[in-house]
Amino acid sequence: MVREKFKKDTQKNKKEIFKLWISFLKLSSDYRTFCELFQKRKKDSSFKWPPKFQKASDGSAPKELSNYITFGNIFDPRWDFDKWWKLHSQKMDYSKTHRSPQAITDYTETIDRDIDITIDSFKRREGREPTLQEFKISFLKMLKEGHRRTTLFLEVDVADRAPEDLSLYFEKVVRRKQKDPYVEGIELSIRKNRNLSQTYIPVDKFKLYYEVYCFVSELMKQQGHNKRMATEKAIKFFTGEDVNDLKNKGVHKGDRYASVMRKYEIYFEKAERIIKNVELGLFPFKYEKPIIRKQKSS
Numbered sequence: 355m356v357r358e359k360f361k362k363d364t365q366k367n368k369k370e371i372f373k374l375w376i377s378f379l380k381l382s383s384d385y386r387t388f389c390e391l392f393q394k395r396k397k398d399s400s401f402k403w404p405p406k407f408q409k410a411s412d413g414s415a416p417k418e419l420s421n422y423i424t425f426g427n428i429f430d431p432r433w434d435f436d437k438w439w440k441l442h443s444q445k446m447d448y449s450k451t452h453r454s455p456q457a458i459t460d461y462t463e464t465i466d467r468d469i470d471i472t473i474d475s476f477k478r479r480e481g482r483e484p485t486l487q488e489f490k491i492s493f494l495k496m497l498k499e500g501h502r503r504t505t506l507f508l509e510v511d512v513a514d515r516a517p518e519d520l521s522l523y524f525e526k527v528v529r530r531k532q533k534d535p536y537v538e539g540i541e542l543s544i545r546k547n548r549n550l551s552q553t554y555i556p557v558d559k560f561k562l563y564y565e566v567y568c569f570v571s572e573l574m575k576q577q578g579h580n581k582r583m584a585t586e587k588a589i590k591f592f593t594g595e596d597v598n599d600l601k602n603k604g605v606h607k608g609d610r611y612a613s614v615m616r617k618y619e620i621y622f623e624k625a626e627r628i629i630k631n632v633e634l635g636l637f638p639f640k641y642e643k644p645i646i647r648k649q650k651s652s
Contacts (some may be wrong), residue, residue, distance in 0.1 A: 367557045368443075369439060369443075370557050371557060371560075372439065372442070373435060374557070374560050374561065374564065375632055376425060376428055376435065377564055378564060378625070378628050378629050378632045379421060379425065379428060379629075379632045379633070380428060380429070381567070381568075381571075381625075381629050382629055382632065382633050384406075384417075384418060384633060385418050385421060385633060386429055387407075388407055388416070388418035388422065389422070389427040389428070389429050389430075390429075391403065391404070391407060392422060392427065393427065417633055417634050417635070418633070420635040421632075421633070421635055424442075424635070425438065426438070426475070426478070430478065430479075432478050432479075432481060433478060434478075437474070437478075441470070441471065441474060444467070461507065468493070468496065468497075469493065471496070472484075472489065472492050472493045472496050473489065475492070475496070476488065476489070476492050506527065506528065506531055508527065560628070562592075562621060563621050563622075563624045563625040563628065564625060564628075565592070566588055566592065566618060566621040566622055566625065567621070567622055567625030567626070569584075569587075569588045569591060569592075570584040570585055570588050570618075570622055571584075573587060573588075581619075581622075582615075585615060585618050585619060585622070586615070588618055589614055589615070589618055592618075593614070595614070597611065600614055
């Protein structure tokens with residue numbers, strides 16, 4: 355029942371969930387740093403990633419990479435959610451209607467989508483349409499290094515070829531591709547992420563966690579409040595209840611104050627867990643301890 359409710363809710367509020375996903379991701383200092391370094395890497399091919407953002411010792415890709423492939427630089431003032439959502443929802447709809455059990459598709463059916471992605475990415479980055487030469491360079495780079503990195507692009511002459519010969523050739527190429535450390539790292543990350551259990555939580559709850567976290571964090575950062583003072587102000591702001599009055603309520607004085615304080619502290623803690631999970635490309639998920647990558651020593 356809970357699982358069915360979750361499915362219906364996520365389908366109905368999918369756009370709202372993705373908005374929240376990105377909102378929580380914007381609270382990640384690691385992802386902000388990754389986006390800044392990614393821009394440096396684009397401008398300087400000799401730029402060396404710090405150990406924190408390199409492949410882990412187990413071969414898994416940096417946790418920030420899957421988010422960057424999906425969302426891009428969400429901190430860029432030119433990044434627009436509605437434009438991103440339109441493109442992303444089109445890709446999701448296409449994936450649903452063009453699934454192949456053999457995992458082989460005719461690229462002539464999808465190339466127009468990749469052309470649009472290339473042009474849109476260039477426009478977000480440069481603020482203008484690409485020239486023909488710029489498009490050619492960007493498109494080839496995307497095919498080699500971009501979001502289709504785990505896809506094979508092969509030109510095959512099928513005339514007068516025995517099916518068994520083609521089958522052996524494909525098997526050899528696919529196995530070689532699967533041994534690519536980058537591909538192995540992505541697959542390892544996906545397998546790890548599946549270990550986290552999904553649970554149903556209403557969208558409005560997530561919004562409340564986000565708002566409480568932002569409110570408390572801002573008071574602690576800008577006005578120097580400690581966490582308790584900031585939480586008390588959050589209670590006043592979100593409930594309208596006076597904290598001094600709460601201290602005199604309950605069977606024993608302070609019972610009501612203690613229970614409400616703990617509830618808002620839990621909201622803050624849940625938001626912290628959500629941030630850690632969206633850094634892994636997971637949302638919405640339970641607030642268990644996220645998987646920690648084994649980083650290379652500096």
